[in-house]
Amino acid sequence: MTTEHWSPPASGADWLSALSELRAHGQGAVLATITEVRGHSPRDVGAKMVVTTETNHGSIGGGNMEATVIDRARAILGADASGDEANRVTTMTFALNEYANNQHGNQCCGGEVSVILEHVAARPVIAIFGLGHVGQEIARIMARHEVILHLTDSRNDVVDGLVADVLTSGPASVHLHTSPAPESVVATLPKGAHVLVLTHDHTEDLILCDAALRHGQLGTIGLIGSRAKWLRFHKELVDLEHPEAAVQQIQCPIGVPGIGGKHPGVIAVSVAADLLQTMSQVRS
Numbered sequence: 001m002t003t004e005h006w007s008p009p010a011s012g013a014d015w016l017s018a019l020s021e022l023r024a025h026g027q028g029a030v031l032a033t034i035t036e037v038r039g040h041s042p043r044d045v046g047a048k049m050v051v052t053t054e055t056n057h058g059s060i061g062g063g064n065m066e067a068t069v070i071d072r073a074r075a076i077l078g079a080d081a082s083g084d085e086a087n088r089v090t091t092m093t094f095a096l097n098e099y100a101n102n103q104h105g106n107q108c109c110g111g112e113v114s115v116i117l118e119h120v121a122a123r124p125v126i127a128i129f130g131l132g133h134v135g136q137e138i139a140r141i142m143a144r145h146e147v148i149l150h151l152t153d154s155r156n157d158v159v160d161g162l163v164a165d166v167l168t169s170g171p172a173s174v175h176l177h178t179s180p181a182p183e184s185v186v187a188t189l190p191k192g193a194h195v196l197v198l199t200h201d202h203t204e205d206l207i208l209c210d211a212a213l214r215h216g217q218l219g220t221i222g223l224i225g226s227r228a229k230w231l232r233f234h235k236e237l238v239d240l241e242h243p244e245a246a247v248q249q250i251q252c253p254i255g256v257p258g259i260g261g262k263h264p265g266v267i268a269v270s271v272a273a274d275l276l277q278t279m280s281q282v283r284s
Contacts (some may be wrong), residue, residue, distance in 0.1 A: 015050040015058030019120065022052065024173045024188050026066075026124035026148040031071035032115055032257065034060050039111030041096065053077050060115060065094045069115055076119050087117040123148050123173070124279045127189055129182055129208050130199030131158050134224065137268030138196065142275070144170035150193075152177040152203060183211035191217040192282075193259045194275060198224035204251040206236060209250060213242045218279055222271070 009018040015031075017146055022029050034047045042061030049058040049066070051073035060066050076090065093114045122241060126142055127150040128135050139151055149172045177185050186195065186208065195218055197208045205223060212221045223233065230252040237247045255270030256277075 001123070001142065005059075009057060013057050015048045018055075018057035018191070022050070023120065024125060024148070026122050026125040026193070027052065028077055029120045030076050031118045031120055032069050032073060033118070034113055035091075035116050036114040037111060039096075041111045042159075047167075051077075061113070065096070065113060065115070066090070068094070069117065073117055076117065088121075088241070090117040091115070092117065103241075119264070122190075122192075124282075125190055126191035126196070127152065127193055128196045128198070129153075129187065130197065130204075130224075132198070132200055133269050135196075135198050135263035137264045138141070138271055139174075140169060141268055141272040142173060143172040145172060147172050147183070147274070147279075149174045150173070150177065150185060150189070150190045151177065152182045154180055154182050154199070154201075168252045183207050186211040186215055189215065191219065192219040194218070194220045194222075194278070196222045196224075196271065196275075198254075202229070206233060207231060209237060210240055213237065213246050214231055219282065220275075221250045222254040223250055224254055225252055227253065 009021050013021070019029060019031065030051045032049045033050060034041070034043055034045050037045050041068055042063065043059065044064075047058075047060045049056055049060045049069070051057075051070050053074060056070055056073075061236060072090065072092060076088070091114060093106065096111050096113060125148040128139055128142075129152045131139065131151055131153040135151075135153075139149065142149055151174065158178075179185060182199070182204065189195070195208075195212050197205050197212070199208065201204050205225070208225060209221065212218055223230065224235075230250075231251070232245055233250075237250075238244065254274065255267060256274045259266065259270040259273075261267070
């Protein structure tokens with residue numbers, strides 16, 4: 001299984017396909033729907049359009065109305081990126097006559113149209129590197145949540161065995177990667193993704209930590225290991241010319257403090273609880 005760089009839906013994609021693809025890859029959008037029409041309108045009640053920060057899919061009628069809705073939708077997405085929870089659902093009403101004060105030209109259909117804008121938040125993205133005992137246990141827990149889950153291992157015989165178990169166990173969108181260079185997957189992750197590094201090889205762990213820091217826009221980076229391992233990694237990452245402040249973003253050891261035990265199931269519960277708590281704080 002290879003790693004592919006995901007591209008947003010083409011501008012000609014229908015709104016439903018586009019929204020499904022965006023959600024599957026952890027991208028937010030705004031869904032605009034005509035809810036009421038009085039008099040004449042270029043589109044009927046129920047017409048929909050999906051708006052992202054760069055593209056839009058479907059149409060609610062074009063002209064000033066559609067252009068103004070796109071502007072408002074992108075303002076909502078911008079507020080979401082800055083952590084502002086306001087205006088997740090917004091209603092706009094347009095008078096389609098020559099007397100209306102419009103930004104993008106006049107529409108003289110003669111009617112009045114109401115449009116509801118619903119913010120479809122991006123689902124959290126979690127990337128687990130290393131699918132040994134602990135990695136598999138964490139994957140099983142997180143697959144039961146509304147997240148985008150990237151599961152990566154450099155060993156060819158590891159990922160395939162997870163397909164039936166993980167893909168059918170919950171609502172998560174799961175992407176499986178087998179790559180001799182798992183750090184290439186890091187580069188494909190969206191802004192705000194949460195990364196867990198727990199491979200079978202400490203050299204691979206270090207390469208992944210280096211790649212995660214070079215990404216520069218990840219939400220969190222967790223590294224499994226002891227404090228002794230972290231002291232060595234800290235020195236090597238600084239030697240790789242990462243700023244001290246950046247290196248300190250890596251959490252090691254991982255998990256909720258106070259939950260002891262070395263059994264993979266116990267570690268996984270601790271790590272998953274810490275991750276869910278972090279994602280809850282981000283949403284709030």
